[in-house]
Amino acid sequence: MTQYAMVIDLHKCVGCGACALACKTENNTALRRNGQTRNWADYQHETRGKFPKTTYMTRPVLCNHCSNAPCVKACPVTPKAMYKTRDGITMTNNERCIGCRACQDACPYSKMEVKDGETSVISFNEFDQPYEPFYADKSEAIPGCTSSGAEVAKKTDNPPHRTRYDHPDYADVRRPGIVEKCIFCEHRVKKGELPYCVVACPASARIFGDISDPNSEVARLVKKHKGTVLKPGKGTKPNVYYIRSYSVK
Amino acid sequence: MTTDPARRDVARSDAYRLLAACFCEPERELFLAENLGANLAALMEELAVPAREPCRRLAEGLDANSQEELFLEYTALFLGPFGAPAHPYGSVYLDQARQLMGDSTMVAKKMYQAAGITQEVEGPPDHICLELEFMSYLTRRIAQALADGDEAVVAEFSRRQRDFYTRCLARWVTPFCNAIRDNAQLPFYRALADCLGGFIAAERRHVQEMATTPVPAA
Amino acid sequence: MKIKRRDFLKLSAAAGVAAAAFKGTALNALAEVTRGTIGGEKPGEWKASTCQGCTTWCPVEVFVQDGRAVKVRGNRYSKQNDGYVCPRGHLQLQEVYDPDRIKVPMKRTNPAKGRGIDPKFVPISWDEAFNTIADKMMALRQAGEPEKYLLLRGRYTYMRDLIYDGVTKIFGSPNNISHSAICAEAENFGAYYTEGMWGYRDYDISNSKYVLVWGCDPVSSNRMIPATIKRLGDVLDNATVAVVDPKMNNTSAKAQEWLPLLPGTDGALALALAHVLLSEGLWFKEFVGDFKGGKNLFKAGATVDEAAFEEKESHGVVRWWNLAVKDMTPKKAAAITKVPAEQIIRVARGMAKAAPNVAVWLGPGAAMQVRGGYSAMAVNALNGLVGGIDNVGGTLPSNKVPTRKMPHVDAYQDELAKKHAKLKKIDQRGTRAIPALKKGKSGGGVVTNNTATGILNADPYEIKVAVGYMNNFAFSCSGAERWEKAMARIPFFTHITTHASEMTQFADIVLPGATSTYEKLCWVKQKQNRYAQCTLLQPVIEPLWPVINDETEFPWMLGEKFAERGFPNLIDFLKKEFKDPETGKEATNSKEFTEYAVKYYTQDLWNGKKVGGDKITGWAEFRKRGMWNSDPQPYKTRWGGKFGKDEEKDGKKTTHGTVSHRFEFYSETLKKALTGHAEKHKTTVDDILAACNYTARGELAFVPHYEPPFRYGSEKEYPFTFIDYKSRLNREGRSQNAPWYYEFKHVDPGDVGWQDVLKINPADARKLGLKDGDKIRVTSVAGSIECTAHLWEGVRPGAVAKAFGQGHWAYGKTAAKDYAKAVPRGGNNNTLMPFDIERLSGANVRNGGFTGVKIQKA
Structure with missing residues (x-):
């Protein structure tokens, strides 16, 4: 049975930020507010040692699409709003989601509220708030001379660079009062494309495929480099693997 | 008796499915053409369920009676114009009010939904055919996951199967079988009640064992 | 209940447990929930354009849906970026659709x-x-x-x-x-007065065996960002990468070697590397030539007879040794630069072993200094010593467009x-x-x-x-x-x-x-x-x-x-x-x-x-x-005395490139230029150098040499040396009104999202009683800014580092904290860094530790 997985080659990754930004342009995720990052892809950084023997690394993070997903288990809705597709994607259904945030609470890779420097793979869109207030703001820096968020959105869309796509479970811009997270770009994958962060990575550090197929590149890389996952002790069985090390020192 | 778990579960799934077929409107020609009796007997044998005798009677009964006779008996037992003597719905046996569409019906419905299953026919979801078919489906998913080595799915569906068995099916099959035995005239249906009763009783061990086999917590 | 399909009565395939046997459903009155149809991406068109977020000038394609620009990628035909963009490419969508754009004259x-x-x-x-x-x-x-x-x-x-x-x-x-x-003219100065090219070099890193990155962070800035991002992983597998930068940068974080020199001491480090290459007989003889007797006469401190050496593609290596290199031993350089002598020796030997497939990547950090002209020359001179000039895996000029x-x-x-x-x-x-x-x-x-x-x-x-x-x-x-x-x-x-x-x-x-x-x-x-x-x-x-x-x-x-x-x-x-x-x-x-x-x-x-x-x-x-x-740039186009050529037009002789037509360790070209300038002002070269704030006098003015860094502010009053560098999210100066800039600011090592941080070594912070996240006031002789302290081991004690970009008091409602009241968000490094120029090239000064700062709690 298909199990989609992603391998992130830290040796190739330069921590540049392209994947997370590309994700924001593909999935039209809103800006951070109220402790919710809405970054379906994000980064964790680590500096160790004392100068000059300092080491530094960046680790791209995203939903781990766990085989044993606590978010799915926690979802109280019937049928579940957070569920596993037959291809092993941890899917979130916008229509069924009631915004209880039990998934966010249950996910060991998420925070109900992030502080500086923290990441959360599940974010929550507050009730009764436009998805992106930045482009609903009517104020003008120079009245009558410069534009406003609302005016730009009126002439374009919200967000103005909104990438339009159709998917039965999730919208290209999600409504208020629900959670959202990486869905492995299923709207692309099912059309024979790769997730957008994968095609956008200038280092080709992200590899996507069916890990249940031992001949797939993801399976071979995980085997060859003894891929690791985040928080293995939690028993979540993540399907995002990290191989090699960020630094050669 | 088979020892390969996946193969065993394929047989279990088939058994559930054939029993579900038996509780549908009888189609004598089709049942005979598909060797229903013999196949059921073979499955029970493979699963070491002591049902050789009822299966033989079931096959003989199918041979002996006409399509019309079988249909009349089916109607009388399960559809009865003045209240069926052997109601095929779980809630009649489980709910206080002995009525259709009770709380227990909703339990079954939710369990179908949670497993990603919808009902394609009209009527309450706790019909014996649907419940047996659902068990067949769950068992088949387990067999498939075992073959794929997908422990997470094995664990998940084993849990679903145990829950459904204990909270729904197994709770009302015995009184249901008794009701058939009390009211059936034809050997086919009397034998079917014995087959079902014996199989469901034998299943208890399987569903309990599978769901408690240590696999990573779901 | 009716039987709807005959399959419902059939036994599963007798074949047993092969996975294939289970495919397909045998359900009757139940069905698996089928999900709706996935429509996928709505129609749109990828249209070609160019990203000007930095000087890479990536050919890009923009995905346009309903007349709106929605996504950006590299141009599929590009042999430069292979169809990829760096973060700046994506970031620019918030620039074109910026709410604060001027909409009317x-x-x-x-x-x-x-x-x-x-x-x-x-x-x-x-x-x-x-x-x-x-x-x-x-x-x-x-x-x-x-x-x-x-x-x-x-x-x-x-x-x-x-x-x-x-x-x-x-x-x-x-x-x-x-x-x-403002950009990097002093860098071009270094290239021109050694190899005769006023222009940025190309780097053939796919074929390099040693890459010495100097004063830049090529996966983040400079002129071939996506190309370097794509290749760095393989380069690290196939070659050694060493990075000279006073603070940890993205490339040094991944590289085999990091040489965190004291700001402004680049010249000393370059000369020490040259000292090892020459004194240990490791220079690339096919390019530089050799002693006529075959015996290496370069001995620490010893003057060498120029006549004893026969040069090939270069000019003046012995005179350079005598004037500037012979005394700059690794030990002496270690004292000046704080880079350990063993590391200097190791890097030089590594380069020699890899020669000539060596690229010394000269960046602005080594050049845009008060006295940076000569350090730029010194760094580029290394390209000559290892023969990487115009060579496989080395540095290249550009094909013509x-x-x-x-x-x-x-x-x-x-x-x-x-x-x-x-x-x-x-x-x-x-x-x-x-x-x-x-x-x-x-x-x-x-x-x-x-x-x-x-x-x-x-x-x-x-x-x-x-x-x-x-x-x-x-x-x-x-x-x-x-x-x-x-x-x-x-x-x-x-x-x-x-x-x-x-x-x-x-x-x-x-x-x-x-x-x-x-x-x-x-x-x-x-x-x-x-x-x-x-x-x-x-x-x-x-x-x-x-x-x-x-x-x-x-x-x-x-x-x-x-x-x-x-x-x-x-x-x-x-x-x-x-x-x-x-x-x-x-x-x-x-x-x-x-x-x-x-x-x-x-x-x-x-x-x-x-x-x-x-x-x-x-x-x-x-x-x-x-x-x-273009077609690929051929190798060795200037070998054979073609680093310069003379032209005569209307009786007037002009030289393009180097005067000697060779790679110059002793720069006849600079000698001619400086002499010409002095003559124009009826004075001496020494007077010009003094006026330009250089310490060299005499012949030293014509060779790459070490000049002690010039610093504004006494160490006593302004104890910290300020390091300025560019954020990898800077679209030159045009991305600071984009919220995504702040959201992902932490992709600059040591930086924190939504903050403008000054990175301070924890030991220094302890002495100042500063905690992470403290609001601080940073002051130089030129000005004063407010920002946030971040304790970080990527910067040495005594130095502090801050990315350029924030501190706008105008530009828009996001860039400025309060646009109407001209209140800046963060602090502008250019407020701290005093006005000065590297006078020989005319370049802005921003590197080389020329700004001393003091730090107080705000």
């Missing part, structure tokens, strides 16, 4: 000018705007002083010729001032213009203390930052009318506040800009400009990975309001207004010299003109002429592809 109604003074801008018509500008400019001509018009150019495309040269020269002013010296040159303007210049366009320039280039020796010529290059000096002192004369485009010198030049004063001095300033930047606050007329990737038709050229490219910027979307292409439409519209005022020369030039090369038609409006002009410049790439590289069959195909790739 506006004029100032408050004559008072200064930071925090509201210009009281009001909207006006395009016609009024151009009438006002034309009146002000024509008044200068009528007064016989057209030189008092100043064009301040910022980031450009190669259509710059029209506004930069065309308008300025035909109008009659010498003052077309570019931003180039066969575009046309601007037609001559002479015929359109009247007498006034001819005379006044030759007057002295406002940036004071070529004066005694500002040699600006671009390509060997005294006053040959721009001295951008010194333009403020000229304006402030009205020296050589007053500037009365200025036009600026795609620039923001009041923020982007060190000593930024000087520019505020200078801009306030200009009586009439027009700014063509997308945003109301700091410089805009001093404008009298503001014209809404087109964004570079989305709304302009222009072209640029660049090179990477041995391929040169010509790439188009194209209007892939309709602008939300009327905006103009600064470089083409401004000249056209101004030309029309000049003609109305009896001066048709400019519009005649634009109409007659830029006819459609296919039909011969003259343009009738600014948009037609823009297209004809781009066609004129690029025609040989698509008109069937045999120029090599990609075969493109016509203008339509060129626009669709958006770019042209």
